[in-house]
Amino acid sequence: MEPRDDLTEDQKKAYAANEADFDGLEKQLRSFDETANARLTATARRFDPDAQYCYRCPCDQYEGIEHRCARDTCGHSRISHHGFI
Ligand SMILES: [Zn+2]
Numbered sequence: 120m121e122p123r124d125d126l127t128e129d130q131k132k133a134y135a136a137n138e139a140d141f142d143g144l145e146k147q148l149r150s151f152d153e154t155a156n157a158r159l160t161a162t163a164r165r166f167d168p169d170a171q172y173c174y175r176c177p178c179d180q181y182e183g184i185e186h187r188c189a190r191d192t193c194g195h196s197r198i199s200h201h202g203f204i
């Protein structure tokens with residue numbers, strides 16, 4: 120990211136605070152994904168890491184372009200298939 124000189128001190132502080140919050144949140148979400156994956160792996164539900172399987176049900180492919188999987192048996196969110204990060 121290019122350093123910017125045209126920001127006020129308040130604006131710089133706001134960005135720095137946001138950066139810290141988002142960084143912390145992304146770390147939490149990544150660990151959440153890892154936990155979800157580890158649970159499935161521990162019960163021999165192993166998947167291709169590139170596949171779009173659902174963490175919440177046995178659906179193995181996200182269907183559709185809406186916010187929810189179009190499969191009748193699933194219907195979970197896109198995040199449920201891809202993870203947060
Ligand atoms: Zn699905």
Ligand SMILES: [Zn+2]
Nearest residue numbers: 173176193195
């Ligand atoms: Zn599902």
